[in-house]
Amino acid sequence: xxxxxxxxxxxxxxxxxxxxxxxxxxxxxxxxxxxxxxxxxxxxxxxxxxxxxxxxxxxxxxxxxxxxxxxxxxxxxxxxxxxxxxxxxxxxxxxxxxxxxxxxxxxxxxxxxxxxxxxxxxxxxxxxxxxxxxxxxxx
Amino acid sequence: xxxxxxxxxxxxxxxxxxxxxxxxxxxxxxxxxxxxxxxxxxxxxxxxxxxxxxxxxxxxxxxxxxxxxxxxxxxxxxxxxxxxxxxxxxxxxxxxxxxxxxxxxxxxxxxxxxxxxxxxxxxxxxxxxxxxxxxxxxxxxxxxxxxxxxxxxxxxxxxxxxxxxxxxxxxxxxxxxxxxxxxxxxxxxxxxxxxxxxxxxxxxxxxxxxxxxxxxxxxxxxxxxxxxxxxxxxxxxxxxxxxxxxxxxxxxxxxxxxxxxxxxxxxxxxxxxxxxxxxxxxxxxxxxxxxxxxxxxxxxxxxxxxxxxxxxxxxxxxxxxxxxxxxxxxxxxxxxxxxxxxxxxxxxxxxxxxxxxxxxxxxxxxxxxxxxxxxxxxxxxxxxxxxxxxxxxxxxxxxxxxxxxxxxxxxxxxxxxxxxxxxxxxxxxxxxxxxxxxxxxxxxxxxxxxxxxxxxxxxxxxxxxxxxxxxxxxxxxxxxxxxxxxxxxxxxxxxxxxxxxxxxxxxxxxxxxxxxxxxxxxxxxxxxxxxxxxxxxxxxxxxxxxxxxxxxxxxxxxxxxxxxxxxxxxxxxxxxxxxxxxxxxxxxxxxxxxxxxxxxxxxxxxxxxxxxxxxxxxxxxxxxxxxxxxxxxxxxxxxxxxxxxxxxxxxxxxxxxxxxxxxxxxxxxxxxxxxxxxxxxxxxxxxxxxxxxxxxxxxxxxxxxxxxxxxxxxxxxxxxxxxxxxxxxxxxxxxxxxxxxxxxxxxxxxxxxxxxxxxxxxxxxxxxxxxxxxxxxxxxxxxxxxxxxxxxxxxxxxxxxx
Numbered sequence: 059x060x061x062x063x064x065x066x067x068x069x070x071x072x073x074x075x076x077x078x079x080x081x082x083x084x085x086x087x088x089x090x091x092x093x094x095x096x097x098x099x100x101x102x103x104x105x106x107x108x109x110x111x112x113x114x115x116x117x118x119x120x121x122x123x124x125x126x127x128x129x130x131x132x133x134x135x136x137x138x139x140x141x142x143x144x145x146x147x148x149x150x151x152x153x154x155x156x157x158x159x160x161x162x163x164x165x166x167x168x169x170x171x172x173x174x175x176x177x178x179x180x181x182x183x184x185x186x187x188x189x190x191x192x193x194x195x196x197x
Numbered sequence: 198x199x200x201x202x203x204x205x206x207x208x209x210x211x212x213x214x215x216x217x218x219x220x221x222x223x224x225x226x227x228x229x230x231x232x233x234x235x236x237x238x239x240x241x242x243x244x245x246x247x248x249x250x251x252x253x254x255x256x257x258x259x260x261x262x263x264x265x266x267x268x269x270x271x272x273x274x275x276x277x278x279x280x281x282x283x284x285x286x287x288x289x290x291x292x293x294x295x296x297x298x299x300x301x302x303x304x305x306x307x308x309x310x311x312x313x314x315x316x317x318x319x320x321x322x323x324x325x326x327x328x329x330x331x332x333x334x335x336x337x338x339x340x341x342x343x344x345x346x347x348x349x350x351x352x353x354x355x356x357x358x359x360x361x362x363x364x365x366x367x368x369x370x371x372x373x374x375x376x377x378x379x380x381x382x383x384x385x386x387x388x389x390x391x392x393x394x395x396x397x398x399x400x401x402x403x404x405x406x407x408x409x410x411x412x413x414x415x416x417x418x419x420x421x422x423x424x425x426x427x428x429x430x431x432x433x434x435x436x437x438x439x440x441x442x443x444x445x446x447x448x449x450x451x452x453x454x455x456x457x458x459x460x461x462x463x464x465x466x467x468x469x470x471x472x473x474x475x476x477x478x479x480x481x482x483x484x485x486x487x488x489x490x491x492x493x494x495x496x497x498x499x500x501x502x503x504x505x506x507x508x509x510x511x512x513x514x515x516x517x518x519x520x521x522x523x524x525x526x527x528x529x530x531x532x533x534x535x536x537x538x539x540x541x542x543x544x545x546x547x548x549x550x551x552x553x554x555x556x557x558x559x560x561x562x563x564x565x566x567x568x569x570x571x572x573x574x575x576x577x578x579x580x581x582x583x584x585x586x587x588x589x590x591x592x593x594x595x596x597x598x599x600x601x602x603x604x605x606x607x608x609x610x611x612x613x614x615x616x617x618x619x620x621x622x623x624x625x626x627x628x629x630x631x632x633x634x635x636x637x638x639x640x641x642x643x644x645x646x647x648x649x650x651x652x653x654x655x656x657x658x659x660x661x662x663x664x665x666x667x668x669x670x671x672x673x674x675x676x677x678x679x680x681x682x683x684x685x686x687x688x689x690x691x692x693x694x695x696x697x698x699x700x701x702x703x704x705x706x707x708x709x710x711x712x713x714x715x716x717x718x719x720x721x722x723x724x725x726x727x728x729x730x731x732x733x734x735x736x737x738x739x740x741x742x743x744x745x746x747x748x749x750x751x752x753x754x755x756x757x758x759x760x761x762x763x764x765x766x767x768x769x770x771x772x773x774x775x776x777x778x779x780x781x782x783x784x785x786x787x788x789x790x791x792x793x794x795x796x797x798x799x800x801x802x803x804x805x806x807x808x809x810x811x812x813x814x815x816x817x818x819x820x821x822x823x824x825x826x827x828x829x830x831x832x833x834x835x836x837x838x839x840x841x842x843x844x845x846x847x848x849x850x851x852x853x854x855x856x857x858x859x860x861x862x863x864x865x866x867x868x869x870x871x872x873x874x875x876x877x878x879x880x881x882x883x884x885x886x887x888x889x890x891x892x893x894x895x896x897x898x899x900x901x902x903x904x905x906x907x908x909x910x911x912x913x914x915x916x917x918x919x920x921x922x923x924x925x926x927x928x929x930x931x932x933x934x935x936x937x938x939x940x941x942x943x944x945x946x947x948x949x950x951x952x953x954x955x956x957x958x959x960x961x962x963x964x965x966x967x968x969x970x971x972x973x974x975x976x977x978x979x980x981x982x983x984x985x986x987x988x989x990x991x992x993x994x995x996x997x998x999x
Contacts, residue, residue, distance in 0.1 A: 170549040172519030173526075173537035181534055183574065184541050 060157065061125060062086040062141040063189050065165065065180060068134060076189055077141070084136040088138050093119045093127045097137050100175050114162075130158040130178050139164065140192075142189070142193055164188040207274075211267045218266065239273045249273060321385035496562050502557040516550035522559070529563045535572060539563060542576045554581075 062077035064086075077086040096119040116129035121144065130138040138161050140154065168174055168182045218235060236246045253268035275281075358665075494502070503513065511526060512518045519540075526536050543559035544551060551559060556578035566572055 062576060167541070167547050170519070170544065171537050171540045171549055172523035172549065173533050173540050181537065182541055 060140045060193050061135050061143045061191040062090065062139075063161070063192060064090040064139045065161070066090070066094060066139065066143075066179065068136060072135070073178075074185070074189075076186075076193070078193055086141055089122075089125075089127060090140055094115070094137070096120055096127075097129045097131060097139070101131055101135075115158055117151070128154050128158075130164060132165075136165070138165075160188055160192070170180060207267075207271065211270045214270060215263055215266045236269070236273065239277065241273060241276050249276065440629050492561065492565070492573070493579040494557055498561065498564075499557060502560045503553065505560065506553055506556050513553050516548075517556055519549045519551075522551050522556070526559065526563055529567060531563060531566055535566055536563075538572055539566065542572065543580070545576070545581065572871055 062075070062078070062083075064072055065074040066072045072090070075087065075090065077083045097116060100116050100119075114130055114132060116131060119127040119129045119139075121127070123142050123144065125143050128140045128142065130140075132138075138158055140157060140161075142154075164182075164185045165180070168180050168185050169176065171182065174180075174182070214235065233246075236249070237243075239246070241249075249269050249272040252272055253265040505525075506513065506517065509521050522540075523536075526539070527533075529536075530541075539559055539562045543555045543562060545555055545558075546552075558576065561580055562572060
């Protein structure tokens with residue numbers, strides 16, 4: 059259901075970004091980039107409470123007239139960003155959470171691969187498959 | 198000598214040949230004997246051979262080192278193609294066909310050569326081509342080790358042999374597949390060989406023999422060598438590729454001269470792979486047997502893998518950590534991306550470490566890849582991690598079909614094994630997937646509302662019961678439960694509202710009783726019971742909640758206490774009399790008291806008796822008001838009894854009959870009376886009663902026996918379903934009869950009768966009105982419930998999208 063899915067590394071460079079080809083991809087790149095600020099803000103805010111289990115799911119980062127952006131950050135400061143189309147019947151929060159979980163799981167699998175160097179772009183077919191699955195449903 | 202650049206094919210081929218020649222297993226030097234044999238097999242004039250030997254430097258060195266060997270082979274190829282032997286030509290000749298070796302093992306070699314000739318020459322043995330293909334890849338690996346004689350990577354060596362072996366396997370298609378599939382290089386020769394097996398076992402035979410010998414040598418206990426031979430023939434058709442891939446075992450694959458080595462054996466020989474084109478063909482064939490076959494790991498291969506595993510991790514049950522696995526596989530020189538993909542495929546449990554099975558699968562995939570096979574998108578079943586136990590044991594049932602190995606233990610995993618493996622893998626997968634999906638499961642929370650959303654399949658008991666429920670206004674869970682029935686009830690309710698409410702109650706109760714017994718729907722029973730309580734108003738005697746069929750308006754009122762109750766019921770009945778038919782129809786079966794009997798008894802006089810008989814079949818009541826004469830008869834009889842005492846016997850009968858909406862109870866008594874009764878229900882009754890009253894001089898109550906009797910009868914009639922009152926009525930009637938006093942007839946009585954009837958009517962009215970109001974109330978409640986449920990449904994609806 060997503061229109062764009064991105065994985066951003068700790069240093070805020072993208073490890074993986076994919077959007078529906080029909081869309082203007084650059085626009086999504088910008089969107090994701092701007093969403094990083096919001097993510098940072100949320101992280102820092104919550105992070106104040108040291109030791110607290112920080113909620114990984116950040117929720118709706120910000121909505122625009124066309125779409126909504128959701129964020130999720132792992133404990134290693136890897137961020138997942140999902141952009142969904144607003145016209146989609148509002149996806150439930152749980153659905154977004156499940157999407158993030160799936161992403162996180164796939165990402166973990168990718169990281170487990172010894173041949174994958176952290177910091178490289180993600181080139182796992184399995185990961186691609188999962189992302190496609192989440193995006194195909196949309197539009 | 199001069200540097201030698203070999204194509205991949207050549208590399209492979211040469212290395213295989215070298216391995217074959219390397220009888221001493223030195224990996225460095227090819228035994229002269231073998232080499233010379235090989236050269237002889239090349240069918241070149243001896244002087245050419247000498248020249249070659251000299252050129253390659255062996256003469257100088259005194260032995261054939263790898264490089265020398267390779268050079269020699271190349272020169273042979275050159276010579277065979279008719280080019281002059283020149284050292285320079287070694288590298289300059291392009292597209293040099295691979296050297297051909299002939300016969301004996303040389304046949305195999307020759308075939309090899311032929312195969313190697315060029316990738317196109319697959320035509321040789323179409324079938325084997327496939328097999329060959331797989332092999333060659335192995336060659337490719339050999340290449341790696343070729344150039345630098347000292348392969349720094351023993352692993353690779355191992356891999357090399359594996360590759361070839363794998364090649365055949367991965368060959369996806371039927372053996373006939375043209376070699377094209379095979380990746381480049383030497384496969385061709387393999388192909389040839391492969392074809393050979395398909396082509397001629399006979400040839401192989403001889404080859405096999407030596408091959409066998411060779412095999413034994415390097416092969417470990419595969420027991421293949423000899424068996425290989427034997428199997429060879431059996432194998433040829435079958436699955437070639439299976440094992441031998443494994444021949445990778447680096448140990449210098451025995452000269453692959455043994456082409457056809459019987460697939461199994463060939464495979465085992467692995468090393469011989471180069472020669473074992475036959476084997477490859479077999480392998481190919483085998484592959485053809487199933488797509489998965491290519492991915493099957495042969496015994497040899499598995500052994501090889503296990504050995505490699507041990508080098509990294511001595512404990513076979515342990516894991517290889519990702520980092521060391523990475524190093525290991527990096528040596529295979531595959532691109533990291535592919536290695537990454539292989540890892541993804543093979544690390545089944547995604548734990549970042551490789552178990553033996555996973556390792557074997559990964560290794561297998563690497564070999565396949567090196568042989569040019571594309572990596573699958575998902576792990577082939579045959580590679581799915583199996584229990585380690587399977588590896589070691591001979592549990593693996595022989596794939597008799599394919600392998601024909603009788604002895605070889607882990608023979609290519611039989612399909613069954615695969616299946617079992619699949620099962621295992623599935624379980625693993627499932628377990629792993631479960632962990633993954635745990636999160637997801639959160640999403641599918643069982644909405645507590647869902648239960649409400651979908652209609653509760655409440656058994657629709659007879660509508661009456663529902664009505665009762667509704668009337669009872671159950672709340673709480675009952676509401677949910679009986680939602681549908683409740684909802685369904687309103688319509689029924691409305692329908693029935695027409696009927697005298699009291700009647701319904703009565704009837705419902707009666708019905709409820711009847712139904713409840715048969716209906717396990719407990720909730721229904723509740724209302725029923727409650728209904729009963731509600732209907733407590735109805736006369737005990739009646740009990741029958743079911744509103745008696747149109748009460749005999751006319752009378753239905755008894756002066757007596759007991760009869761008072763009856764009055765009530767009668768009142769109801771009379772009220773119900775209006776739609777007598779419906780009333781009648783409504784209550785199921787309740788005994789139509791007298792009616793049935795009456796109807797059954799076609800006597801006019803009998804009717805009375807029949808009436809008395811409570812059990813009277815309800816039929817009468819339910820039947821249309823046609824019971825014309827019969828009841829009369831019954832009545833008559835009664836009347837007669839009365840007549841003795843009471844003249845207007847007939848009248849009363851008539852009255853009685855006319856009573857309750859039992860249309861069925863058509864006017865009893867005399868024909869005329871009958872008609873009268875049949876005409877009207879309550880009204881007629883009334884006059885009848887009046888008349889009877891006149892006769893009897895008793896008002897509605899009918900003190901005179903007649904009226905009473907009538908009323909009783911009417912009651913019975915009224916309540917077709919009600920059997921019980923029957924007896925009571927009979928009693929009453931009897932009592933009445935007994936008491937039958939004179940029947941004052943007079944106008945006064947008429948008046949009284951009229952007044953009585955009026956009173957009765959009023960009572961009926963009030964009762965009905967009450968019933969009506971209650972039903973209305975119920976309806977309202979139900980509607981409210983319905984609305985609330987609909988709202989809930991709406992709320993839940995979006996959730997249902999998930």
